Amino acid sequence: MSDLFDLPFEDEPPELPEPQEPASAAVRAAGAVDPPVVRRIHTVTELTVRIRDLLENDLSEIWVEGELSNCRLWNTGHLYFTLKDSATQLRGFMFRSTLRYLKFKPEDGQRVVARGKITVYEPKGEYQLVCEHLEPHGLGALQLAFDQLKKRLHDEGLFDPARKRPLPALPRKIGIVTSLDGAAIRDIIKILRRRYPNAHLVVRPTRVQGDEAALDIAQGLRQIARVPGVDVVIVGRGGGSMEDLWAFNEERVARAIARMPMPVISAIGHETDTTIADFVADVRAPTPSAAAEIVVSRKDEFYAQIDRLRDRAHGAAQRCVQALGRRVHVVSGRSAFAGFPGRVAMRGRHAAELTHALLRIGRGAVAGRARRIQQLDVQLATFDVGRRLAGIHTRFVAAEGRLTGAVRRRQDRAKAQLQQIVGRLESLSPLAVLGRGYAVCWTEDRTRVLRDTAGVEPGDSVKVTLARGELDCEVRATSATTEVTDRDGGHE
Amino acid sequence: MTDTSIKDFEAAIAELESIVKKLEEGDLPLEQSLTLYERGVQLSRFCHSRLEEAERRLEILNERGELKPAPASFAADPPPRS
Numbered sequence: 001m002s003d004l005f006d007l008p009f010e011d012e013p014p015e016l017p018e019p020q021e022p023a024s025a026a027v028r029a030a031g032a033v034d035p036p037v038v039r040r041i042h043t044v045t046e047l048t049v050r051i052r053d054l055l056e057n058d059l060s061e062i063w064v065e066g067e068l069s070n071c072r073l074w075n076t077g078h079l080y081f082t083l084k085d086s087a088t089q090l091r092g093f094m095f096r097s098t099l100r101y102l103k104f105k106p107e108d109g110q111r112v113v114a115r116g117k118i119t120v121y122e123p124k125g126e127y128q129l130v131c132e133h134l135e136p137h138g139l140g141a142l143q144l145a146f147d148q149l150k151k152r153l154h155d156e157g158l159f160d161p162a163r164k165r166p167l168p169a170l171p172r173k174i175g176i177v178t179s180l181d182g183a184a185i186r187d188i189i190k191i192l193r194r195r196y197p198n199a200h201l202v203v204r205p206t207r208v209q210g211d212e213a214a215l216d217i218a219q220g221l222r223q224i225a226r227v228p229g230v231d232v233v234i235v236g237r238g239g240g241s242m243e244d245l246w247a248f249n250e251e252r253v254a255r256a257i258a259r260m261p262m263p264v265i266s267a268i269g270h271e272t273d274t275t276i277a278d279f280v281a282d283v284r285a286p287t288p289s290a291a292a293e294i295v296v297s298r299k300d301e302f303y304a305q306i307d308r309l310r311d312r313a314h315g316a317a318q319r320c321v322q323a324l325g326r327r328v329h330v331v332s333g334r335s336a337f338a339g340f341p342g343r344v345a346m347r348g349r350h351a352a353e354l355t356h357a358l359l360r361i362g363r364g365a366v367a368g369r370a371r372r373i374q375q376l377d378v379q380l381a382t383f384d385v386g387r388r389l390a391g392i393h394t395r396f397v398a399a400e401g402r403l404t405g406a407v408r409r410r411q412d413r414a415k416a417q418l419q420q421i422v423g424r425l426e427s428l429s430p431l432a433v434l435g436r437g438y439a440v441c442w443t444e445d446r447t448r449v450l451r452d453t454a455g456v457e458p459g460d461s462v463k464v465t466l467a468r469g470e471l472d473c474e475v476r477a478t479s480a481t482t483e484v485t486d487r488d489g490g491h492e
Numbered sequence: 493m494t495d496t497s498i499k500d501f502e503a504a505i506a507e508l509e510s511i512v513k514k515l516e517e518g519d520l521p522l523e524q525s526l527t528l529y530e531r532g533v534q535l536s537r538f539c540h541s542r543l544e545e546a547e548r549r550l551e552i553l554n555e556r557g558e559l560k561p562a563p564a565s566f567a568a569d570p571p572p573r574s
Contacts (some may be wrong), residue, residue: 170501170542180552189550198548203562205498205552223557302543309508310536316515318523 023175025400045122052120059118064090064129065137068110069280079106082130083114091128092116098132100212103145110144111137142242146249149276153251158258160281165263167283168231170302173200175224175233175262177217180205183287184238184267191292196299202227208237213247218256227258233260234291236275248275257281265290276379297335427472440465498535501542508535 017426036318042050057413066083073079077096080091092114094106106112116131134228136144153159174192178185183190190198207213219237226235235257237245257264257280266281267288285291297305441450444461456462456478464471498504515525531565550562 102522168502169505172546196546198544198546200546202548202551202552202553202559205554219555220553223555224553226557227553229561298544303540306505306508306539309505310510311537312512313508313515313529313532316512316518317525320515320518320520320525323518353514 033247035135048122048125049126052122053185055118055120059232061115061117062129063115064088065111065113068112069108071106072110075246080446083112091126093128094131094132094134102134103142104136104148105145106134115138125142134399142246144424146276149249149251149254150279153254153280163258166264167263169297171199171230171232171296171371173202173229173231175227175230176201177206177207177220177224177233177235178203178237178267181276182208182238184236187238187289188234188289191289192296194291196296198299199296202230207247209240209244209247214250214253217247218250218252221253221256221260221264225262231262232265233262234265234267234285234288234292234295235281236265236288237269237350238288239270239273242273245269245273245275248277250276253277254280259445264417265291265295298368346383367393439461498538501539502540504535504542508532508539511535 023157055434066084068081069084069089070082071079071083077099079094079096079099079111081092081094084090112134114129114131115133115137116129118127119130120127145262147467157163176185176188178188188484189201194200196272197380202224204224206220207217207218221233221235224230235253237248245268248266254276257277263282264280265283265285266275267285268275268277271286274284283294285294442448442463442465443450444463446463450456450462456475458477460475462473462475464473500506511528514520515532516529520528551559552562553559
């Protein structure tokens with residue numbers, strides 16, 4: 001033990017004198033009480049040994065509270081410090097081996113409670129506290145450690161929301177890092193099996209409490225990250241005390257989570273427990289069971305979602321085909337000659353000419369319509385709506401059949417309508433006017449209806465169309481002044 | 493328009509959603525709507541097959557990084573026979 005003490009205090013001579021004072025006072029007091037019947041003279045060593053025996057026997061397990069100062073971590077890993085209150089100071093020392101278990105980092109100014117024993121360093125006649133445990137006064141050590149690490153990692157940006165990755169919609173393999181013992185793993189498996197029966201799970205068993213847990217968890221995370229196909233990882237454990245959950249407040253676990261190449265769901269304890277791991281994880285699940293529900297949607301929900309989308313696509317495609325059907329209908333309704341027959345009927349004078357024109361137009365239009373309908377027919381046939389959709393999904397066959405039927409019915413209706421129009425057109429033909437006694441006079445070649453004498457010379461041949469038959473005439477004379485009155489009058 | 497054009501499940505869902513949106517907005521020539529619709533059906537088939545693709549397994553990764561099937565007793569909650 002003494003060689004341990006050699007190191008530090010030789011390095012720090014200036015502070016030595018001060019603590020001596022109360023000790024010398026005590027020695028004086030002891031001398032006053034003790035009647036010097038026989039003068040027993042001790043050597044310094046003898047006295048020191050006696051003091052040591054007294055102190056070390058009496059103060060082998062004590063608790064002391066004070067403020068930390070002069071905290072120094074030696075390069076051996078041992079910690080030296082002074083505990084003080086308003087009036088006095090006590091030197092303290094902590095071995096690296098025990099320091100390791102401290103959950104917080106001792107720092108100057110912290111109020112602490114220390115447990116340990118008093119030892120005497122004989123070569124220098126000094127006593128000090130060999131500290132076996134140190135904890136923050138008031139605030140628990142764990143809490144302080146938690147706050148310290150949280151602040152540090154937060155400042156590093158490890159909790160940054162921008163770091164959070166979205167979970168894969170459909171993980172290929174789900175990694176789970178937890179203990180095989182607790183209820184947590186069984187809950188997770190049970191729920192996943194229910195939600196997604198054929199999910200592929202990879203479990204990396206770890207300790208989840210105790211001193212080795214943090215190391216194990218961190219290693220487990222690193223290992224599971226290397227399993228091909230694992231694209232999301234759940235890390236956690238069931239409920240417990242803050243100490244039980246402590247591994248998840250360890251820095252190495254936090255860093256391991258932060259370095260994972262795939263998203264991590266933390267699932268630690270109960271809903272009210274929050275650990276550092278929760279802050280670093282991409283998603284925090286309140287419990288392991290909740291993690292199983294977060295990591296993948298229910299399989300039937302997936303199906304429902306996909307089917308919903310497909311149904312919508314189908315509905316929209318159907319509407320598109322129906323729109324085509326409507327277009328056919330509209331074309332049939334948009335009659336280029338709907339108003340024509342009536343107008344023609346009024347124009348007695350132009351009757352024959354118009355009749356020809358009309359018949360031409362009408363027939364052209366009919367032919368055009370027929371072509372158009374034929375084209376649409378061809379288009380429909382080319383798209384072969386029914387067969388394509390039916391081939392795509394049997395459920396759609398019936399609907400498609402109806403659809404195609406509807407389109408064809410509309411076409412048929414359009415054709416019928418068209419025929420009717422042509423019929424009306426012919427019945428209203430201006431030729432009918434001739435029946436009332438009118439005649440139409442043409443040029444000889446019947447290219448032009450004559451309306452006045454201009455361009456007509458005596459001797460020219462003209463043709464005259466009557467209601468029945470036609471006359472081939474020769475002009476004997478022309479008279480520009482002769483008014484061709486409209487006997488019918490008022491029709492124009 | 494072949495299967496290799498589908499990247500993964502998520503991409504398929506996303507594309508399917510955008511197809512539905514396009515179709516529902518209308519104003520597309522018939523031929524294009526039907527092409528889109530066919531693509532949609534192809535995507536939904538892909539999604540269905542992906543949902544069945546995962547193999548029902550429970551594996552244990554040990555400390556040496558080796559993958560082993562989980563002991564039957566452990567995986568026995570629902571029958572793990574497949």
